[in-house]
Amino acid sequence: MESILELSGVTKSYGSKHALRDVSFQIQPGKIIGLLGSNGSGKSTLMKIAAGLMQPSSGQLLVCGEPSGPRTKAWTSFMPDKPLTESWMRVKDAIGFYQDFYSDFDEAKANEMLQFMNLNPSDKISTLSKGMNDRMQLTLALSRNAKLYLLDEPIGGVDPVAREKILDAIVKYYNEDSCLVISTHLVRDIERIFDEVIFIKNGNVVLQEEVETIRFTRGKSVDELFKEVFAE
Numbered sequence: 297m298e299s300i301l302e303l304s305g306v307t308k309s310y311g312s313k314h315a316l317r318d319v320s321f322q323i324q325p326g327k328i329i330g331l332l333g334s335n336g337s338g339k340s341t342l343m344k345i346a347a348g349l350m351q352p353s354s355g356q357l358l359v360c361g362e363p364s365g366p367r368t369k370a371w372t373s374f375m376p377d378k379p380l381t382e383s384w385m386r387v388k389d390a391i392g393f394y395q396d397f398y399s400d401f402d403e404a405k406a407n408e409m410l411q412f413m414n415l416n417p418s419d420k421i422s423t424l425s426k427g428m429n430d431r432m433q434l435t436l437a438l439s440r441n442a443k444l445y446l447l448d449e450p451i452g453g454v455d456p457v458a459r460e461k462i463l464d465a466i467v468k469y470y471n472e473d474s475c476l477v478i479s480t481h482l483v484r485d486i487e488r489i490f491d492e493v494i495f496i497k498n499g500n501v502v503l504q505e506e507v508e509t510i511r512f513t514r515g516k517s518v519d520e521l522f523k524e525v526f527a528e
C-alpha cells in the first residue's frame with residue numbers, strides 16, 4: 297500500500313539550532329497518528345514541513361508518492377497552532393473563504409460540523425473564545441476532503457469536557473481513506489483515538505509504534521510510555 301506521508305532523512309536547522317535531525321518515517325492511509333513530544337521537541341516544525349509550508353534543510357518528503365509541491369499541498373489540510381482566518385471575519389465568511397480557496401471543501405459537511413460544534417455562522421471570529429476558535433479551525437480543516445490532515449495542537453484551548461466532543465468530531469468527520477496526524481503533548485486526553493504514535497524528542501524520532509502493541513505487548517498506556525520516555 298502506498299504511504300500517505302513519507303519522510304526520509306529530514307533535517308531542519310534554524311541558524312545553528314537543529315529543530316529536526318535525520319527524521320524518517322512512513323504513515324499509511326486509514327490511520328490516526330499521534331505526533332507526541334514535549335515542548336520544543338520539533339512537532340510544529342515537522343507539521344509545517346509536512347504541510348509544504350516550510351522547506352527542510354535536507355532530506356526528502358513525499359505525499360502519496362509525490363515530492364512536495366502544489367499538487368501535494370492541494371491534498372493536504374493543515375490546522376496550524378495559530379488561526380489562519382482574519383479577525384474581521386464572521387464564522388460564515390471563514391467558511392466562504394475556504395470554499396472559494398479549496399475545491400475539495402464540502403459545504404454540507406461544514407454546516408453539519410458547525411452545528412455539532414455549537415458554532416453560530418454569524419459570530420465574529422474575533423469574539424470567539426480560544427476553545428471556540430479551536431472548534432472553528434477544526435471545522436475548516438476537517439471539512440475538506442483531503443488525503444492528509446495535519447492538526448497541530450487541535451485541543452490546546454478546549455476545556456476537558458468539550459475535549460471529548462471534539463475528539464468524537466475528529467473521529468466522525470475525518471475521511472477514512474486518508475491519514476490524520478495530530479501533534480500534541482496532551483497525551484492522556486487524546487490517546488483513545490490514536491492508531492499509531494510517533495514520539496519526537498529533541499528533533500529525533502525515538503519511537504513509532506501501533507497503540508495496540510504498546511497496550512498489549514508492553515502492557516502500558518501511551519501516556520505511561522510517554523512519561524517514561526520524556527522524563528526530565
Ligand SMILES: Nc1ncnc2c1ncn2[C@@H]1O[C@H](COP(=O)(O)OP(=O)(O)OP(=O)(O)O)[C@@H](O)[C@H]1O
Nearest residue numbers: 310313314315333334335336337338339340341342
Ligand atoms: N523560527 C525559529 N527560529 C529559531 N528557532 C526556532 C524557530 N521555530 C522553532 N525554533 C526552535 O526549534 C525547536 C523546535 O520547535 P517547535 O516549535 O517545532 O517545537 P514544538 O514541539 O512544536 O514545541 P511546543 O510544543 O512548545 O509548541 C525549538 O527549540 C524552538 O525553539
